[in-house]
Amino acid sequence: MRSGLRTLAARAARGLRRLCARPASGAPAARAGSGATVFALSSGQGRCGVAVIRTSGPASGAALRSLTAPRALPPARRASLRLLSDPRSGEPLDRALVLWFPGPQSFTGEDCAEFHVHGGTAVVSGVLEALGRVPGLRPAEAGEFTRQAFAHGKLSLTEVEGLADLIHAETEAQRRQALRQLDGELGHLCHGWAETLTQALAHVEAYIDFGEDDNLEEGVLERADSQVQRLQAALSAHLQDARRGQRLRSGAHVVVAGPPNAGKSSLVNLLSRKPVSIVSPEPGTTRDVLETPVDLGGFPALLSDTAGLREGVGPVEQEGVRRARDRLEQADLLLAVLDASDLASPSSRDFLDTVVAPLGARDPREGGQRLLLVLNKRDLLAPGTPPAALPAALPAPLLLSCLTGQGLDTLLAALRTELAALCGDPGAGPPLLTRARHRHHLQACLDALRRARGSSDLALAAEALRAARAHLGHLAGGGGPEELLDVIFRDFCIGK
Numbered sequence: 001m002r003s004g005l006r007t008l009a010a011r012a013a014r015g016l017r018r019l020c021a022r023p024a025s026g027a028p029a030a031r032a033g034s035g036a037t038v039f040a041l042s043s044g045q046g047r048c049g050v051a052v053i054r055t056s057g058p059a060s061g062a063a064l065r066s067l068t069a070p071r072a073l074p075p076a077r078r079a080s081l082r083l084l085s086d087p088r089s090g091e092p093l094d095r096a097l098v099l100w101f102p103g104p105q106s107f108t109g110e111d112c113a114e115f116h117v118h119g120g121t122a123v124v125s126g127v128l129e130a131l132g133r134v135p136g137l138r139p140a141e142a143g144e145f146t147r148q149a150f151a152h153g154k155l156s157l158t159e160v161e162g163l164a165d166l167i168h169a170e171t172e173a174q175r176r177q178a179l180r181q182l183d184g185e186l187g188h189l190c191h192g193w194a195e196t197l198t199q200a201l202a203h204v205e206a207y208i209d210f211g212e213d214d215n216l217e218e219g220v221l222e223r224a225d226s227q228v229q230r231l232q233a234a235l236s237a238h239l240q241d242a243r244r245g246q247r248l249r250s251g252a253h254v255v256v257a258g259p260p261n262a263g264k265s266s267l268v269n270l271l272s273r274k275p276v277s278i279v280s281p282e283p284g285t286t287r288d289v290l291e292t293p294v295d296l297g298g299f300p301a302l303l304s305d306t307a308g309l310r311e312g313v314g315p316v317e318q319e320g321v322r323r324a325r326d327r328l329e330q331a332d333l334l335l336a337v338l339d340a341s342d343l344a345s346p347s348s349r350d351f352l353d354t355v356v357a358p359l360g361a362r363d364p365r366e367g368g369q370r371l372l373l374v375l376n377k378r379d380l381l382a383p384g385t386p387p388a389a390l391p392a393a394l395p396a397p398l399l400l401s402c403l404t405g406q407g408l409d410t411l412l413a414a415l416r417t418e419l420a421a422l423c424g425d426p427g428a429g430p431p432l433l434t435r436a437r438h439r440h441h442l443q444a445c446l447d448a449l450r451r452a453r454g455s456s457d458l459a460l461a462a463e464a465l466r467a468a469r470a471h472l473g474h475l476a477g478g479g480g481p482e483e484l485l486d487v488i489f490r491d492f493c494i495g496k
């Protein structure tokens with residue numbers, strides 16, 4: 001009977017391999033398997049020292065031979081110096097390093113060639129035009145090289161997403177998270193979960209096929225149930241990540257708010273190191289919400305400057321105040337800025353009472369927004385004089401002078417701590433979910449596991465387990481609709 005169980009386990013494992021294969025069923029084989037050979041400039045646009053032009057597809061070898069002299073292919077994966085010439089006119093184009101990557105041992109899995117040419121505009125356009133004249137070659141679409149790699153099983157979908165994120169990473173923390181995903185950590189985690197599920201499913205199917213009396217191992221169903229229970233706990237824990245991975249990918253919302261003239265715009269300009277907002281001694285200068293992306297200690301943030309909060313103003317400023325309040329609601333982190341020398345003014349008191357005090361009383365671990373209280377213009381206080389005492393219930397304030405920069409290092413360290421809590425440490429712990437797509441499949445998998453455990457009908461339970469496993473397969477391997485893949489590959493530029 002054990003052999004029966006083994007057979008079932010093997011059958012289930014084959015199913016799992018199919019689901020998590022790269023690509024999963026439904027992947028975009030059509031485009032990549034079309035036999036086209038594509039080419040593009042893969043390094044950045046504009047004049048540069050060296051530009052890299054790539055081709056991928058069956059005519060890559062012919063393209064390399066047509067442009068190089070002598071017309072033999074260079075040794076595989078070794079850089080060789082060649083004179084590149086126009087295949088039609090024989091006109092020399094450049095002296096370049098060329099590389100030949102015969103498939104399947106290439107990035108895309110197809111035959112690939114690389115031309116490392118001098119990065120002048122005329123050289124690059126000359127080589128691109130010459131490649132366009134080689135029969136069977138056409139310019140690549142955005143992300144087409146990566147799409148070929150996916151279709152040939154070189155990258156899973158989560159790895160493709162990691163690669164897209166790596167290309168777009170603007171901060172150190174984003175780069176670390178993207179690299180982990182590109183290295184397949186999220187995919188491996190899903191694979192481990194799917195294996196557990198496969199074993200549980202094999203036990204349930206064995207029970208269905210052979211029944212209790214058929215000399216089946218003792219406690220098969222109980223074992224399956226405890227496996228599924230452990231998996232449920234693991235998935236729930238993973239979903240309770242406060243969306244840190246997604247926030248790290250897109251940037252935390254940091255809103256600078258406070259009474260008029262406190263120095264909010266000065267702080268936004270200081271943190272972003274550019275003149276985003278107009279600074280003036282006239283209260284009520286900022287009317288609308290102004291956003292700018294910033295790198296704060298390696299973490300990405302979307303910094304918003306807002307209108308000074310006060311009552312009894314004209315309709316335009318009133319609208320600005322309304323927008324500021326709206327933006328406050330959406331903040332992951334509020335930077336509450338006040339003038340240290342003006343804490344007794346009605347607008348300062350009102351801001352402290354109505355915005356800072358209620359927020360400071362809420363625990364960020366229970367969904368409350370994070371808050372840093374900044375007392376600016378410390379240079380206006382007489383040396384050695386502390387600012388007016390604040391109510392004890394408020395968070396300890398940070399003293400700053402945007403004018404002299406005094407206190408900026410302390411503020412930056414505090415910001416880094418807050419953002420690390422919001423975005424997580426991308427180098428530690430299990431890999432985080434970085435997209436809504438991941439969360440959707442994991443949640444659907446968890447729901448299916450709940451259905452399986454709640455079902456009194458074993459056949460229905462097995463079906464729910466299969467559905468749960470399919471969601472894990474979709475998360476790691478793809479297999480979603482073609483439009484979804486289009487969205488993912490659209491994140492790439494031409495040449496990648």
Ligand SMILES: Nc1nc2c(ncn2[C@@H]2O[C@H](COP(=O)(O)OP(=O)(O)OP(=O)(O)O)[C@@H](O)[C@H]2O)c(=O)[nH]1
Nearest residue numbers: 261262263264265266280281284285286308402403
């Ligand atoms: N002495 C001193 N002046 C500052 C400091 N920071 C800003 N200021 C000045 O305070 C005035 C107001 O600064 P802003 O940055 O425009 O203030 P704001 O809070 O954005 O003002 P609103 O647009 O009215 O909401 C300007 O004259 C700044 O130069 C500081 O640290 N010390």
